Amino acid sequence: MLTYAGKRLLQLIPVFFGSTFLIYFMVFALPGDPIRALFGERQPPEALLTQIREQFHLNDPFIIQYFHYIWGLLHGDLGTTYTGRPVSEVIMNAFPATLQLATLALLFEAVAGISIGLVAGLRKGKFFDASALVVSLLLISIPTFVTGYVLQYIFAVKLGWASPTVGANASWGDYVLPAIVLATASFAYIVRLTRSSVVETQAMDHVRTATAKGLPRRRVISVHVLRNSLIPVVTFLGVDLGSLMVGAIVTEGIFNINGIGGTVYRAVQLGDGPTIVSIVAVMVIIFIFANLLVDLLYAVLDPRIRYAN
Template sequence: MAGYIVRRLLQVIPVLLGTTFLIYFMVFAMPGDPVVGLFGDKTPPPAVVEELRARYNLDKPFIVQYLLFLGNILRGDLGVSFSGQPVADILAQTFPVTLRLATLSVFFLMVAGISVGLVSGLRKGGIFDASALVVSLILISVPIFVVGFVAQYIFAIQLGWFRPTVGFGAPWSELVLPALVLATGSFAQIVRLTRSSVIETEGQDFVRTAASKGLSRRRIVPVHILRNSLIPVVTYLAVDFGVLMVGAVITEGIFNVPGVGRTVYQAIIRGENPTVVAFVTIMVLIYLVVNLLIDLFYAVLDPRIRYAK
């Protein structure tokens, strides 16, 4: 187990280097001068432009900028945004908000998606199964921004169950509706994945053996069917958690959520290399750690999985 964890941690190094290099290159290759863009329609004095470019190392070649950034990262310095605010402070303000939003979304997926998929798989061919497949197909087909605006109009504006937008501090109660909207697309995938996995597991020999030994249905479903069906579902949830952390730009925009996704989008528009790459670096680290924990959790779901070698 220890050797497996060490190998996985060593894999983080090339992944981080490759990710930060690609992101930094793509931001660097964007057209336009980000320093000039800070002044909007006004024409800044050339001396001011040169001073700002030197302050943010924008007057140096790409590879030099990247190496300087890596050196700062190794020292724990995430850099400074064009507004003069440390990137670490921006991350400290936005990351908890997106973490709460993603956690709520995953919670809804685990409770609702797995439950519906389990019942649908156990009742294959029935009315509930057919209804679940139709609903999941609709959710997959409808764009997330449409779901967001419809949910905001119906449940927030018309019914008044939620706030139309998230207020200062983004409390848990105000993130419920954005989290539900964010989870809609993944909900359909979880339902279908759980359903197919349950149907496949229910036909395995060990399930039929457990039934032939006289075990009750209440024992067989949670211990033998559901537990062994969760491995592909948990894998998808782990991947989806990373996607939800950095891919909530549309949802955060609709509900005015001051999170990571909206901040990264605004930083890309402004060409703020340090902010974009620093945020992506932290997100990659979280993504890798979550996947490592999920890999280790496999042994709990399926005792046949071992990491001794």
């Protein structure tokens, strides 16, 4: 297992460099002067603009700029924003809120989605199964901003069960409603994915054999049906973790959460390349380790899977 994990980490090194190179190229190789755009209509003296460009290596060829960035990244330096603030400080201020939001959203979609999908799969063709499919289809169809405003109005404004906004130093409980909003679409996909996987697994030979041997239905479901059905679901959850963290722009805007999504949006508006590239690099690292964890969980869920040394 350790040998496999080491090989997977080595394989992910070119993925990291390739993805960071691509995003760096997309941000910095585009035409235009981000430093001049930073000042808007009130342009400073040309000497000051030249000095700032030299500070951020913007006068160097693109490949030299990228090597400067990677060298700093490998030494723990995420760079500096065009306003002179360390990018690491920007990320540290925004990351905790998004991490809390994404963690609760992931827990909600995993627990609720798998539970409902399991019951729907076991009751294929019955009322609960049909209702789960209809509700999940509706949740997939409705945009997140509609779901967010509706739930915010009902549960926060009208019923007062939650806070309509999430400010600084908020508790975990304040993130429950935004997390549900963020997780609605992924929750619906997990319900449908779990349901179809359970239906398919129930028709396999090893499940019919376990039932024919007289094993209790609870054990057949938990050991032979659920564990094997979770493999595609775990794959989806591993990919969805990064999507939740970066894709929370709408949810963070509705509930006034100062997180990673809003930070990336503002950086794009301002043309702040170092902030965009560094946040994406952090997200790439999270994706890499999330996918590695998913690969290692396969052997836990399905004992038939073994990793050769």
